[in-house]
Amino acid sequence: MLSAILTLGLMGLLAAVALGLAARKFAVETDPRELALVEVMPGANCGACGYPGCGGFAKALLEGKAMASDCSPGGKEVAERVAHILGVEAVAPEPEVAVVLCQGDNQKARVKYLYQGLRDCVAAQALAQGPKECPGGCLGLGTCARVCPFGAIEMTAEGLAVISRRKCTGCRKCVGACPRKVIAMTPLHAEVHVLCNSHDKGAAVRKYCDIGCIACHICAKTSPGAYRIDNFLARVDYEARQSPLEAVPKCPTRCIRDFTQGYPEGSRFAPPVVPLHAKDAAPSP
Amino acid sequence: MKSSAFSGGVHPQDFKQFTASLAVESCPLPEELVLPLVMHIGAPATPCVEVGSRVKKGQLIAAPKGFVSAGVHASTSGEIRAIEPRMHVNGSRMQAMVLVPDGEDAWADGLEGAGPNELTGDDIRDRIRAAGIVGLGGAAFPTAVKLSPPEAKRINTLIINGVECEPFLTADHRLMLEEGERVLDGIEILRCLLGVDRAILGIEDNKPDAIAHMDKLCRKSVVEVKALPVRYPQGAEKQLIFAACGRTVPSGGLPMDVGVVVQNVGTAAAVSDAIRKGRPLVERICTVSGPGLVRPANLRIPIGAPLSHLVKVCGGLRGRTTKILAGGPMMGMAQAGLEASATKGTSGLLIFDETAAQLRPEGPCIRCGRCVSACPMRISPTTIAAYSRLDMIDAAEQNNAMDCIECGCCSYICPAGLPLVQSLRYARGAIAARRRRV
Numbered sequence: 035m036l037s038a039i040l041t042l043g044l045m046g047l048l049a050a051v052a053l054g055l056a057a058r059k060f061a062v063e064t065d066p067r068e069l070a071l072v073e074v075m076p077g078a079n080c081g082a083c084g085y086p087g088c089g090g091f092a093k094a095l096l097e098g099k100a101m102a103s104d105c106s107p108g109g110k111e112v113a114e115r116v117a118h119i120l121g122v123e124a125v126a127p128e129p130e131v132a133v134v135l136c137q138g139d140n141q142k143a144r145v146k147y148l149y150q151g152l153r154d155c156v157a158a159q160a161l162a163q164g165p166k167e168c169p170g171g172c173l174g175l176g177t178c179a180r181v182c183p184f185g186a187i188e189m190t191a192e193g194l195a196v197i198s199r200r201k202c203t204g205c206r207k208c209v210g211a212c213p214r215k216v217i218a219m220t221p222l223h224a225e226v227h228v229l230c231n232s233h234d235k236g237a238a239v240r241k242y243c244d245i246g247c248i249a250c251h252i253c254a255k256t257s258p259g260a261y262r263i264d265n266f267l268a269r270v271d272y273e274a275r276q277s278p279l280e281a282v283p284k285c286p287t288r289c290i291r292d293f294t295q296g297y298p299e300g301s302r303f304a305p306p307v308v309p310l311h312a313k314d315a316a317p318s319p
Numbered sequence: 320m321k322s323s324a325f326s327g328g329v330h331p332q333d334f335k336q337f338t339a340s341l342a343v344e345s346c347p348l349p350e351e352l353v354l355p356l357v358m359h360i361g362a363p364a365t366p367c368v369e370v371g372s373r374v375k376k377g378q379l380i381a382a383p384k385g386f387v388s389a390g391v392h393a394s395t396s397g398e399i400r401a402i403e404p405r406m407h408v409n410g411s412r413m414q415a416m417v418l419v420p421d422g423e424d425a426w427a428d429g430l431e432g433a434g435p436n437e438l439t440g441d442d443i444r445d446r447i448r449a450a451g452i453v454g455l456g457g458a459a460f461p462t463a464v465k466l467s468p469p470e471a472k473r474i475n476t477l478i479i480n481g482v483e484c485e486p487f488l489t490a491d492h493r494l495m496l497e498e499g500e501r502v503l504d505g506i507e508i509l510r511c512l513l514g515v516d517r518a519i520l521g522i523e524d525n526k527p528d529a530i531a532h533m534d535k536l537c538r539k540s541v542v543e544v545k546a547l548p549v550r551y552p553q554g555a556e557k558q559l560i561f562a563a564c565g566r567t568v569p570s571g572g573l574p575m576d577v578g579v580v581v582q583n584v585g586t587a588a589a590v591s592d593a594i595r596k597g598r599p600l601v602e603r604i605c606t607v608s609g610p611g612l613v614r615p616a617n618l619r620i621p622i623g624a625p626l627s628h629l630v631k632v633c634g635g636l637r638g639r640t641t642k643i644l645a646g647g648p649m650m651g652m653a654q655a656g657l658e659a660s661a662t663k664g665t666s667g668l669l670i671f672d673e674t675a676a677q678l679r680p681e682g683p684c685i686r687c688g689r690c691v692s693a694c695p696m697r698i699s700p701t702t703i704a705a706y707s708r709l710d711m712i713d714a715a716e717q718n719n720a721m722d723c724i725e726c727g728c729c730s731y732i733c734p735a736g737l738p739l740v741q742s743l744r745y746a747r748g749a750i751a752a753r754r755r756r757v
Contacts, residue, residue, distance in 0.1 A: 146655045150678050151738040152708070157745045162410025162655050 067119055068092045074115040076107045080183040082205030095120060103127040107184070107203030129222040130204040132197050135231045136172040136216050137245045137289060137298045139192035143171055144242040159213035167242035170231035172216050178208035190300030198303045199293060226278040228253075228261070228268045229298065230289045235266050247289050253281035325558040327695040328550040329728045331486050331649065333525060337608045337615040338489045343497055345619045346632050348420045352623035353405045353660035354380070354391050355415040359453040360460045361387035366402050366416060373398050375427035377599050380416055383448070389461045389663075390451040393418055394601040394621035396425040406658040408626075408645040408665060415660075418623065430597040435507075443512050443594060450593035451663075452600050455585030456480055456491075456554065457646055459664035462586055466512060472575040474513050478563050479506050481522040481529065481584040482547060482554030485647025488667045490604040491584050493617045495522070495529040498588060499536045505587030506542055508594050513580060518542045519563045520584075525549045551649060552726040556581050558695050570722050585666075605661060607633045611640050611670035620661055627657035629668050638672035649727040679736035690729035690739055696722045700729035704742035712753065715746040723747060 071092035079087035083104040085094045094100035095116065102116040103125045110126040117124035149158055149165035155177040158164050164173050174193025186201035187208060197208070197217070209217045216231045228247055232239050236248030249266040260278035262271050268290075270278045282292050291298065296305035356363040364381035374380055374393040381391035397420040404412040438446070448463035468474055479502075483491040495502055510518045520537065522530050524546040534544045547553050547562050557568045559581060566577040574581050582590075585603060592598045601622055608615040613634030620629060626645065630636060644651035645665050661668070690700040698719045706715040720743060729739040 147653070148678065150681070151741045152745060154745065156748075157741055160744065160748065161741075162653065 065096055068096055070119050071095060071116060074108075074112060074119070075105065076112065076203070078107055078183045078203075078205070080107060080203075080205040080207055082106045082203075082207065101125070106130065107205050109203070130219045131199050131202040131222050132204065132206070132208055132217050133220050133227050133229075134172055134178075134195045134197055134217050135227065135229050136168075136170070137194065137229045137291070138166070138168060138171045138243045139174065139190060139194035139298075139300060141192050142244040143168055143246075156211075156213045164214065168232050168234075168239075168246065170214055170216060170233065171243065171246075173214060177211050177213070178217060181207045181211045183207065188301060188303065190298075192300050194298060194300060196297050196301040196303060200303075221272050224270065224272045225293045226270055226282060227291060227293070228270055228289060229291050230267060233265045233267050239266075245287055245289050248287055250286060252284050252286065253278070253290060256281040256284045324548060324550070325553075325561045325695055326697060327693050327728065328552060328558070329693050329731050330549070331551055331731060333486045333549075334608075335487065335489050335492070335525070337487065338606050338617050339492060339526075341489075341493075341615070341617055343493050343604055343617045343619050346621065346624060346629065348395055348422065348424065348621065349624050349628035350419070351400065351625070352394055352397075352418040352420065352621060353415045353625060354394070354418060354623040355405065355407050355413050355660070355662060356381050356391060357407070357413055358391065358459060358622070358662040358664065359389040360458065361385070361389065361464075363414065364388060364391050368399055370399055370402055373421075374418070375425055377430055377601055378427040379449075379451075379599070380418075383451070383461075387461055387464050389453050389459075390449070390599075391416065392451055392599040392601050392622075393427075394623050395420045396423050397421045405660070406656075408652055408654065408659045408662055410652065410655065410659075426598075430599075432596040432598075433594060438594070440512050440514075443508060446593055446597075447590055450589070450599040452586060452589045452593060453663050454583055455589060455603055455663065455666070456583035457650065457664050457666050459662070462582065462590070465580060465582070466509070468575045468580070473578055474575060474580055475515050475517060475578045476564055476580075477506070477510050477513055477515050477518040478559060478574075478579055478581045479509075479518065479520040479542075479584055479587055480554055480556075480559055480581055481520055481526075481533070482559060483526070484523055484549075484551045484554040485649055485651075485667070486551075487608045487669055488606045488647050489608075489617055490606045490666050492526050492529050494588060494604055495526075495533055495584055499532050501588045501591045502584050503533075503536050503540065503542065504595065505589070505591035507540060508590055509580075509582060509587060510541075516541060520544045521547050521553075521559055521563045523547050523549050523553055551728065552695055552724070555695065555724055555726055557724070570719060600663060603661075603663065603665070605629065605665055606667040607670075608667065609670040610675045611637055611642075611672035613637050622663055623660050625657070625660045626654065626668055629661065630657055630670065636670060638674075640670055641673045642671040642676035644669040644671075649731065650725065681737060682735035684735055684737060687734060689732045689734065693728040693732040695726060695728060696724055698722050700739045700743060701737075703746055704737065704739050707742040707746035707749075710749075712746060712749045716750050720746045721750060 075088040083091045085091040103113045105112050114124040144167045145165050146167045153175050155173040155175045172195050176189045178195050179187040184201050186198045230247035232246050239246040239248050247268050253268050254261045257278050257280045259276040260274050261268050282290050297303045362384045365384050367382045368380045375396045378393045379390050380393050383390045397418050400419045401417040405415040407413040452462040453459040530546050537544050560579050589600050605618050605620045607629050616633050643654040703715045703718050703720045723743045727740050
């Protein structure tokens with residue numbers, strides 16, 4: 035009995051000494067600021083900054099490679115805190131959100147062929163450029179929703195990706211994942227968008243989509259200066275001073291959407307009740 | 320010598336009865352021919368004639384760009400109406416030259432052939448390159464590149480692929496039966512060019528007439544005709560090498576690593592035309608078949624003939640068309656319509672009605688391992704597919720996803736109807752993209 039206690043006790047003591055020595059000898063020096071930086075970051079490890087996770091971003095900051103404002107999910111708040119730790123001036127990034135520039139779900143847009151296979155947009159796109167007639171529309175198989183680290187993208191029952199303007203942090207993961215480049219980064223204050231991504235001529239768009247842009251120029255005439263029509267596709271000019279609002283009800287195919295009035299059909303996201311640029315004041319999730 | 324059998328493979332019903340006994344008929348000229356600048360593996364060809372110019376049959380209209388590339392020749396005489404994006408059999412719109420035939424079908428001047436022993440090896444290689452010849456089995460790899468092995472690789476065997484293991488297709492079968500002399504001449508040219516004394520012509524033994532015919536023709540030459548057991552994918556390059564001469568191409572390697580060059584019988588015939596008659600590759604034999612077609616046929620088509628034209632020549636569609644494939648049913652490319660045109664690699668056009676092509680509901684994997692036993696490359700499709708679905712590209716690569724030849728055996732055999740080949744293709748695409756980035 036006694037010998038057992040002694041033996042185990044001695045072994046424990048030896049191991050403790052060895053561990054203590056090893057901890058001293060092999061200690062890795064870390065900059066205390068690195069830990070502090072990781073502490074203030076959102077911790078999503080989304081990679082939006084271009085570095086491997088929040089730890090990688092902290093390291094890059096200390097090495098002077100990254101800017102305090104490079105963390106788009108963190109927004110203004112994180113940029114300020116990071117700047118404080120590093121002792122530099124805070125430059126608030128222009129907040130952006132991702133928008134799916136399409137409303138052509140399975141009800142509104144025609145399909146080219148019946149697709150059966152992997153539920154993945156990249157795989158479907160490899161098969162004759164995707165099952166949709168429209169060359170630019172959302173395929174609706176949810177690749178973007180799966181890569182979103184913030185759960186900000188929902189797939190409607192009819193196969194359309196919709197991005198929540200509250201949950202989106204602007205990390206751009208979905209933009210990189212979408213094989214059809216239908217997701218665009220837009221300034222957060224812009225609430226009106228042309229939700230179409232087809233550069234085909236109006237007659238062609240009409241054939242395959244009920245809600246696509248037919249480049250009729252009515253928006254540009256109704257709200258002069260607020261829209262640009264480029265290669266048969268209208269876009270809101272986000273830099274313009276003119277308001278694009280007046281043209282929204284005039285669009286014959288209703289492909290211009292004012293997000294303060296609600297999300298595309300089928301989405302369960304509640305429409306933003308407060309003006310969207312008030313988001314900065316809202317507590318971050 | 321007894322042939323070795325590769326491991327794995329499947330036995331799909333061959334459906335060759337539709338066209339196996341039908342002689343090759345020539346296809347009338349369509350209203351327009353669409354010749355994509357990419358009909359081969361490698362860099363796109365560059366147009367070398369202007370829109371509106373008149374061209375003769377066999378005239379070079381787009382020159383190869385770089386070593387791994389192939390030129391495009393006018394498949395009949397006429398006028399170049401446009402150079403614009405057109406639907407390609409691969410499903411995307413790609414730059415193509417639109418040729419409107421003038422109906423005369425007049426050959427260009429100065430196309431002269433050469434007799435045996437008139438040309439040196441380099442001349443022959445240059446002529447093959449100038450003729451725009453690519454592998455006619457389906458992959459369409461430029462033939463001249465395959466025939467230029469680096470010094471370090473010693474080639475001692477030429478294998479000619481007359482297997483035609485895809486169901487429905489009978490183009491190579493009919494070619495061997497009707498134009499065996501031309502095939503044999505092409506084989507002899509290739510054999511002399513490579514300087515090898517051993518040439519093996521592999522034919523699957525569901526074509527006894529072709530085996531007997533070629534055997535008779537080859538009696539005077541050193542070409543050995545070998546009957547191979549019927550099993551898909553017997554005609555895949557690595558499987559054929561193993562079956563014909565017992566050599567195993569290492570993972571990630573090429574046939575030349577084991578001293579072998581493989582060419583298709585159609586390619587051999589095209590080589591014969593290029594050398595003996597000086598004619599570039601402007602036509603091929605294409606099997607237009609399937610239960611959804613009024614009159615299946617083996618057609619000698621001008622390259623660039625629209626698929627809709629081929630269907631029209633074969634009497635039109637029958638029943639409710641549900642699936643269209645360019646190529647064979649195992650590896651062919653599904654088409655969204657008949658808008659595309661036949662390329663150099665289009666060995667078949669298959670039309671299925673609703674009785675033949677049905678959507679199979681997808682079930683869960685039951686770990687039966689049939690895909691593993693069927694895989695001729697000895698990889699584990701179900702494992703790689705699982706990694707592919709989870710986007711674990713590293714793990715897929717470690718499980719040798721890049722060895723996959725996309726033969727389709729795993730998807731064919733899967734009782735759950737899982738899209739295994741598609742998963743593997745997805746993983747291969749991701750791995751290749753990452754390798755390009757690094």
